[in-house]
Amino acid sequence: MIGGEIMCGITGYVGKRNAAEIGLKLLEKLVYRGYDSAGFASLDGANFSVMKAVGHMDRLYDKLNGSKPKGGAAICHTRWATHGIPTERNAHPHSDCAGRYYVVHNGVIENYKTLKRALEASGHVFASETDTEVLAHLFEETRKTTPSLFEAVRLGLQQVQGTFGLVLISSETPETLYVAARSSPILLGKGDGEYFIASDPRALILYTRDVEELGDDQIAVVTAKGHRVYDLDGVARSLKAQRIEWSEDEAEKGGYRHFMEKEIFSGPEAVANSIRGRLLIKEGNARLGGLNVDGVLERLSSAKRIYLSGCGTSYYAALFGQYLLKQAGIPAEAGIASEFRYSPPIFDPDDVVVLMSQSGETADTIGFLREAKKKVLTLGIVNVVGSKIARDTDAGIYQHISPEVGVASTKAFISQITILSLFTLLLARQRGMPVENGQMIAQSIARVPDLMQSMLSDEGWIKHIADLSQKYVNYTNFLYLGRGINYPTALEGALKLKEVSYIHAEGYPAGEMKHGPIAMIDENFVSVFIVPENGHRQRVFSNMEEIRARYGPVLAVATAGDLEVNEHADDIITIPPIEDTLSPILATVPLQLFAYKVGTAKGINVDMPRNLAKSVTVE
Ligand code: F6R
Numbered sequence: 102m103i104g105g106e107i108m109c110g111i112t113g114y115v116g117k118r119n120a121a122e123i124g125l126k127l128l129e130k131l132v133y134r135g136y137d138s139a140g141f142a143s144l145d146g147a148n149f150s151v152m153k154a155v156g157h158m159d160r161l162y163d164k165l166n167g168s169k170p171k172g173g174a175a176i177c178h179t180r181w182a183t184h185g186i187p188t189e190r191n192a193h194p195h196s197d198c199a200g201r202y203y204v205v206h207n208g209v210i211e212n213y214k215t216l217k218r219a220l221e222a223s224g225h226v227f228a229s230e231t232d233t234e235v236l237a238h239l240f241e242e243t244r245k246t247t248p249s250l251f252e253a254v255r256l257g258l259q260q261v262q263g264t265f266g267l268v269l270i271s272s273e274t275p276e277t278l279y280v281a282a283r284s285s286p287i288l289l290g291k292g293d294g295e296y297f298i299a300s301d302p303r304a305l306i307l308y309t310r311d312v313e314e315l316g317d318d319q320i321a322v323v324t325a326k327g328h329r330v331y332d333l334d335g336v337a338r339s340l341k342a343q344r345i346e347w348s349e350d351e352a353e354k355g356g357y358r359h360f361m362e363k364e365i366f367s368g369p370e371a372v373a374n375s376i377r378g379r380l381l382i383k384e385g386n387a388r389l390g391g392l393n394v395d396g397v398l399e400r401l402s403s404a405k406r407i408y409l410s411g412c413g414t415s416y417y418a419a420l421f422g423q424y425l426l427k428q429a430g431i432p433a434e435a436g437i438a439s440e441f442r443y444s445p446p447i448f449d450p451d452d453v454v455v456l457m458s459q460s461g462e463t464a465d466t467i468g469f470l471r472e473a474k475k476k477v478l479t480l481g482i483v484n485v486v487g488s489k490i491a492r493d494t495d496a497g498i499y500q501h502i503s504p505e506v507g508v509a510s511t512k513a514f515i516s517q518i519t520i521l522s523l524f525t526l527l528l529a530r531q532r533g534m535p536v537e538n539g540q541m542i543a544q545s546i547a548r549v550p551d552l553m554q555s556m557l558s559d560e561g562w563i564k565h566i567a568d569l570s571q572k573y574v575n576y577t578n579f580l581y582l583g584r585g586i587n588y589p590t591a592l593e594g595a596l597k598l599k600e601v602s603y604i605h606a607e608g609y610p611a612g613e614m615k616h617g618p619i620a621m622i623d624e625n626f627v628s629v630f631i632v633p634e635n636g637h638r639q640r641v642f643s644n645m646e647e648i649r650a651r652y653g654p655v656l657a658v659a660t661a662g663d664l665e666v667n668e669h670a671d672d673i674i675t676i677p678p679i680e681d682t683l684s685p686i687l688a689t690v691p692l693q694l695f696a697y698k699v700g701t702a703k704g705i706n707v708d709m710p711r712n713l714a715k716s717v718t719v720e
Pocket of ligand 1: 411412413414415416457458459460461462463466508509510511596600715716717
C-alpha cells in the first residue's frame, strides 16, 4: 500500500535541515483535506518550540512572524475535531505533565476515557479534551517502569484500543522520532541523511519518492540515519520499500482556478481512464482484471443478490448501481453504509457486497465491510490504491483516476458510475444477455468520454451555465428531481449544491414530490429536473407542470433536440443524446458545474467547504 486518505494530517522530519520549516511545508500539502487547527513541536537539543493556531495554517505562520524555530527534529499536525471543539488547547501536538513528550495523532482512541481516568487517578493533569492527549500521559506513565522510551511506547500502545497513526518527539531522545500505526496511514520517506514522515504520499513527493509504509501495530524508531521497526510484541520487522510514481503536477491545479473546476473538466479523462483496457466492444463485454482472481467471476455469475453500499456521493453511486443492475434483471439493493449496519441485509451465502469509496478509508464503509466480510464475498470499487477498503475486500476494481483533491467529489462519482456500467455489463453477459445487446452497450460506453468532452469544450454551453448560476445564486431553496436511474443523479446534484454553495437543496424522486415537498413550492423555490429523453419523461413533464402551476421556477437538464421540454421549463441545460442508462454520467456534469459556479459566485472556497473533510475516517 502507498498511503491512504485520512482527515487529519501528520508530518515530521529528522535530519540536518530546519525541521519545523520542512515539517510545515509538508503539512501545507495536506490542507486540502479540510481542517480546523494546526500546530507543531520542534526540538533544538532538549528545548522545545511549540506553536498552535485555530483556523487556517496562515494563522500559524502569522504567529511565527517570520521566525524559524531551530532544531533538526519536528512533528506537525492539522486537526479535524473529533473529541473536543476546535480550540488551541485541543490542537495537536499534545504533551505529558512534564512537557517531555509531544504527540501528534490521527485516529480515535476508543478507550481514552478509561485510560484518562486511570491516569488522573495516578496524578496526571490533562490540558485538553482530546483523546490524543491520553497518549502523551500514557507514555509518561509507562516510562516510569520501562528501561527505554521505545519500551514505554510499546507497552503504552498495548493498552490502547482504537486506531492511530502517531508520531512522538521527546527531549529525552532529541534526535529520534517514534512513529506508530494501526488502521491509519503513516509513511516514512528516505532522504539523504534525513527522514520525512507524512500521513499522505502527496506531501512526501515534495522531497522524496522512496517511501515505506508502517503496517498495523508497528512502531518505527526513526533517526536521520535510518530506522528500526518492531511490532507491539517487540519483534523486529522490516518494511517494503516502494517508489511513488505520481507526478507532482497530477496533484496540482493545472491552470484551473480550483481543484473542483479542474476535476469537473477532467471528467472525460476520468471516464477514459476507468474504461481503458476494460471495454471489449467486439465481444460486447467488459474485462475487469481485479475480479479475475480466486473464483470471483464464478461467484459473481451465480450471485443471488448484489448489495451495494458507500457514504455520501459514493452511496449515490451505489444507488445508481442498484437501478442499473435491476434493469439488467440482476437482483440488487443499495444502502447507506452507516445505516446498513443497523438494518443489516439478511445475507445468503451466495450474495455479493460491492463497496464504493473514492478514498477507500471511509470509516462507516469500513465498518460495514467488517460485518459483511464475515458472511459473503466482498468487492471494492475504490480510487486510492492500497487503501484500507482496497486491501480488506476480497477483490475489486480500481477507478484508475489520479488523486481527487477537491473535497466535494466530482470526477470520482463520474468514474464510479462508469465502472458500475462496466460491472453491470459483465454480469448481464454472464447471465445470458445476447452479445448484440452487449455490443450496443459497450459502444455507448465507449462514446461517453467524447460526448462529455463535447459539452466541456463548448464555450457557449459553459457560459450558459455561468449565466444561470448568476440568475439563481440568490435563491435559497432548491429541489432536485429525477425518476428512475436519474433519481440518484438528482440526489448527487443537490448534494453538490449544498456542499459548495451552502444553499439548501434536496434530492427527491420526481414522483414523490407531490406527496409532501410540493407544499414548499412558491416563486422563490427552484426545482431542477433531470429529464433526459426516455420512456418516462412525459411523467416528469407532468411533475414540472405541477411545480409551474405553483409559480415555482423550473430548470431542466434535458437532451439536446428535445423540443417538448421547452414547454415545461423556464431554463434548460442540454446534454447530448445517449442511452438512458448512461444519461446520469452526462447529466451529472452540468449539475457539478452549476454548483461550482454558484459556489464561486458566492465567494466560497469550493475546494475546502466549511465543516467538510475529504475523507471521513470517524464513524
Ligand atoms: C461528497 C463527498 C462525500 C464522500 C463520502 C464518501 O462530495 O465527497 O459525500 O463521497 O464522504 O467518501 P469516499 O468515497 O472516500 O468513501
